[in-house]
Amino acid sequence: MTWFRCAETRPWASMRLFCLPHAGGSAGFYRSWAKEISPAVEVHAVQYPGRADRLAEAFVTDAHQLARLVAGAMAPLLDRPVALFGHSMGAVLAYEVARLLQERGGPPVHVFASGGRPPHDRGDDRVADRDDDGVVAEMVRLGGTDADALQEPELRELVMPYVRNDFRLIEDYVHRPGPRLTVPLTTLVGDADPHVTEAQAARWGELTDGRFALRVFGGDHFYLVPRQSQVLAEVMRTLEVPAGP
Template sequence: MSWFRCPETRPWASMRLFCLPHAGGSAVFYRPWAKEISPAVEVHAVQYPGRADRMADAFVTDAHQLARLVAGAMAPLLDRPAALFGHSMGAVLAYEVARLLQERGSAPVHVFASGARAPHDRGDERVAERDDDGVVEEMLKLGGTDAEVLQDPELRELVLPYVRNDFALIEGYAHRPGARLSVPVTAIIGDADPHVTEEQAARWGELTDGRFALKALPGDHFYLVERQREVIAEVLRTLEVPAAY
């Protein structure tokens, strides 16, 4: 099963944007981006195993292994410049994927880290160890579209295992020393996100020798749902891609 969902193939696009979802998220989260973004960009959203149309695939329980698998799957798609956008858990994975790609001589042109503390500054929360109600409570607190699904008992039974896996994966992640990124990084957060402050987001700048920028938009952890247009505009401006032909 393919690792990427591309809502609209664009053979003429000058660039690919690879989008990595949050814990409990799936590729469908980024589907609306294809309509909003410039025709010059082809969107590929990562579909993690164990959910949606990959429900039958075994979970990956280690963040470093997941990054290796995503980076490997990207190889045939790197015939054009590529940028990475990750939200929350996806931001940390995007960083690890970028490290691997850089090591292999095919570094992305930019990494966008959304709604996340820097990989070397993780919190000590352990949501994965809570009971089902505790995990659901955390999802509801975070907000986002996945939270609504957890209100339905049947869907909850399907969704909770991969949500718990994702929390365990990111809470078990440890930053490993190694080559610094030379890739430019932009951190974007919601100004009312209870999980990451501007000071914490600024620490992403410590991980790259490339250019670093920090942008705060109005909103909470899922600020990018309501502010989708602004986030995409920021991505296009940063990548110097015209919004439309």
């Protein structure tokens, strides 16, 4: 099974944007982006194993291994410039994928880290160790669109294993020393995000020698759902591509 879901293939696109979902998320989270982003950008959303159409596949339990697998799968798609966008858990994974691509001589043109604590300032929350109700409570607190669905027992039985795996993966993650990024990085955050403060988000700037920007939007941890148009406008402006259709 391939790692990426591309809602609209664009052979003419000058750039590819790889989008990495949050803990418990799937590639479908980014499906609507292709309709609104510039025709010059082809969107590829990462589908982690163990969910959606990869439900039968084994989980990846280590963030560094997951980043290596994603970076490796990207290899055939690096014939055009690429940018990375990751939300929450996906922000840390995007950073680690960017480090690998840079190490291999093909760095991304930009990294967008959304709604995530920086890799070197993770905190000590342990959501993965809570019972099912505790995990659901955290998802409700964060404002996730999946939280309501998890009230249904049958769906909870299906979804909870990969949600818990993702929380454990990101909570066990430890930032490893290594070469700093040289690519530009933009951090995006909701002004009412209970998971990450603006001050924490600003610390992403410590991880790159490239240009750094912090962008604050109105909203909670999932600000980018109601603010999709504004987020995509920011992405297109930063990537210097024409506005979407």
